[in-house]
Amino acid sequence: MDTTTHLTLHDAARLLAPDAVHDAEVALAQAIEHGELPANVKRWATEQWEGRQLPGNINRLETWIARSDFEAWAATR
Numbered sequence: 001m002d003t004t005t006h007l008t009l010h011d012a013a014r015l016l017a018p019d020a021v022h023d024a025e026v027a028l029a030q031a032i033e034h035g036e037l038p039a040n041v042k043r044w045a046t047e048q049w050e051g052r053q054l055p056g057n058i059n060r061l062e063t064w065i066a067r068s069d070f071e072a073w074a075a076t077r
Contacts, residue, residue: 004067006040007067010060026055031073032058032063033055
């Protein structure tokens with residue numbers, strides 16, 4: 001994936017709230033789950049989970065968001 005035009009969910013969260021990354025990851029995952037933010041989603045199987053869980057078992061490091069979609073969504077928050 002081209003990192004100049006796409007962000008991982010984790011990277012998007014770091015841009016959104018550098019001091020509250022997990023909270024931002026949860027907000028992004030909820031927006032994805034509710035259809036408010038398009039993303040190429042990869043989910044963890046329950047037994048594979050790493051770190052703190054996100055809604056929908058979304059993998060924060062392998063879920064990709066187009067930078068333009070992220071910026072449009074963030075502007076509406």
